[in-house]
Amino acid sequence: MVHYHEVGLKGKNRAHFERILMDSIKAACAAFSISCVTRISGHILVTFSRAEDVSSAFEVIRKVPGVARVSLAYHTNREPDEYGRAAIRALSEAGVFETFKVSAKRSNTDYPLTSMDLNRQVGEVLCEAFPDKKVKMRDPDVTVNVLVVQGSVYVYARSERGVGGLPVGSAGKVVTLLSSGIDSPVATWMLARRGAVCVPVHFSGRPQTADTSEYLCQDIIAALAPAIQIGRLYVVPFGDCQREISLACPSDLRVIMYRRVMYAVAERIAKIEGAKAIVTGESLGQVASQTLENIMAVNEVVDIPVFRPLIGSDKQEIIARAEAIGTYEISCETAPDCCTLFMPRKPETHAKLDAVHAAWDLFDHEAMIEHLVDAVEYIDFESGSYKPPRMLRERHDELAPRG
Numbered sequence: 001m002v003h004y005h006e007v008g009l010k011g012k013n014r015a016h017f018e019r020i021l022m023d024s025i026k027a028a029c030a031a032f033s034i035s036c037v038t039r040i041s042g043h044i045l046v047t048f049s050r051a052e053d054v055s056s057a058f059e060v061i062r063k064v065p066g067v068a069r070v071s072l073a074y075h076t077n078r079e080p081d082e083y084g085r086a087a088i089r090a091l092s093e094a095g096v097f098e099t100f101k102v103s104a105k106r107s108n109t110d111y112p113l114t115s116m117d118l119n120r121q122v123g124e125v126l127c128e129a130f131p132d133k134k135v136k137m138r139d140p141d142v143t144v145n146v147l148v149v150q151g152s153v154y155v156y157a158r159s160e161r162g163v164g165g166l167p168v169g170s171a172g173k174v175v176t177l178l179s180s181g182i183d184s185p186v187a188t189w190m191l192a193r194r195g196a197v198c199v200p201v202h203f204s205g206r207p208q209t210a211d212t213s214e215y216l217c218q219d220i221i222a223a224l225a226p227a228i229q230i231g232r233l234y235v236v237p238f239g240d241c242q243r244e245i246s247l248a249c250p251s252d253l254r255v256i257m258y259r260r261v262m263y264a265v266a267e268r269i270a271k272i273e274g275a276k277a278i279v280t281g282e283s284l285g286q287v288a289s290q291t292l293e294n295i296m297a298v299n300e301v302v303d304i305p306v307f308r309p310l311i312g313s314d315k316q317e318i319i320a321r322a323e324a325i326g327t328y329e330i331s332c333e334t335a336p337d338c339c340t341l342f343m344p345r346k347p348e349t350h351a352k353l354d355a356v357h358a359a360w361d362l363f364d365h366e367a368m369i370e371h372l373v374d375a376v377e378y379i380d381f382e383s384g385s386y387k388p389p390r391m392l393r394e395r396h397d398e399l400a401p402r403g
Contacts, residue, residue, distance in 0.1 A: 045073075199386070
């Protein structure tokens with residue numbers, strides 16, 4: 001039984017969000033024996049034809065954006081003996097506990113017993129079955145929930161928090177700058193949890209470096225699945241262009257030039273994809289390129305919004321989140337990529353726009369951006385929420401070099 005929070009606050013649009021969440025759950029649990037996914041009284045009920053699939057699917061559903069809580073429920077008829085036995089079974093599977101209570105609720109009034117009657121009735125059954133346990137109405141170790149709805153009763157005690165947020169596909173499409181490091185996978189996950197379809201773009205150091213980071217990005221995408229399914233990874237071979245920039249520009253402004261080119265290419269890909277924003281894993285002041293002055297110097301090269309969900313997070317918070325979503329160990333693997341290629345000894349931390357503009361004009365950035373867009377490669381993955389652009393390779397006016 002899936003509980004949601006933000007989806008339930010959507011008013012007239014609620015049914016639309018519920019349908020997207022149901023589709024997300026179906027896609028995430030495609031490997032399991034789902035027999036039905038349906039809405040019941042402010043919940044989503046997921047039923048399985050094989051009981052052995054339930055525990056594994058339970059853990060997957062918890063990680064699906066939009067899911068506030070998941071409960072392992074038993075379905076019975078509205079017969080006291082049946083839901084009493086289900087309550088005993090549910091409580092026996094709740095782990096170690098000393099205290100419990102019953103919380104009953106009716107979704108309609110066609111059942112003769114009130115919620116208080118159900119509490120007493122099921123409570124008596126549980127007290128007889130567990131004579132050494134105590135009833136505690138405030139902060140018990142376990143709560144046995146009894147929900148009477150649509151001619152049936154659902155009983156559950158095991159209930160765990162999900163990741164919350166909104167279902168993927170409910171908030172449009174964004175392009176994310178994905179490296180094999182720690183921060184950008186977390187930023188991608190955070191936008192997916194807010195309902196965005198994330199289309200990652202990886203700038204590889206190839207051919208100046210090996211393609212190891214590209215495979216790590218694929219591993220990161222696999223780690224996020226099946227709860228968050230990335231449909232396409234774009235790869236931009238950036239190594240030769242970085243070398244060209246390093247030879248043409250002052251060394252202290254190299255990183256800013258790299259990032260300006262990366263943002264410009266990402267914006268072009270966003271236009272191809274119909275994405276409305278760029279997402280990065282930057283945290284204010286964490287490295288030289290992430291000071292306010294340098295962020296401003298990079299931002300001005302694009303017209304669409306740039307989201308930085310980690311901007312106020314410190315490294316330990318980001319690491320904790322990476323561990324929770326399963327990407328940390330992958331990101332700790334050593335892989336040379338464009339972020340470590342041709343790095344200056346002393347990068348500028350407080351760039352002046354006049355100096356940035358002067359360095360920008362020292363190389364043919366428009367031709368470079370055009371070349372990189374033409375050189376873009378991509379890898380597709382299974383996804384229920386991603387829809388690829390119809391004519392990726394066709395040239396459009398909006399993809400022409402910026403004036």
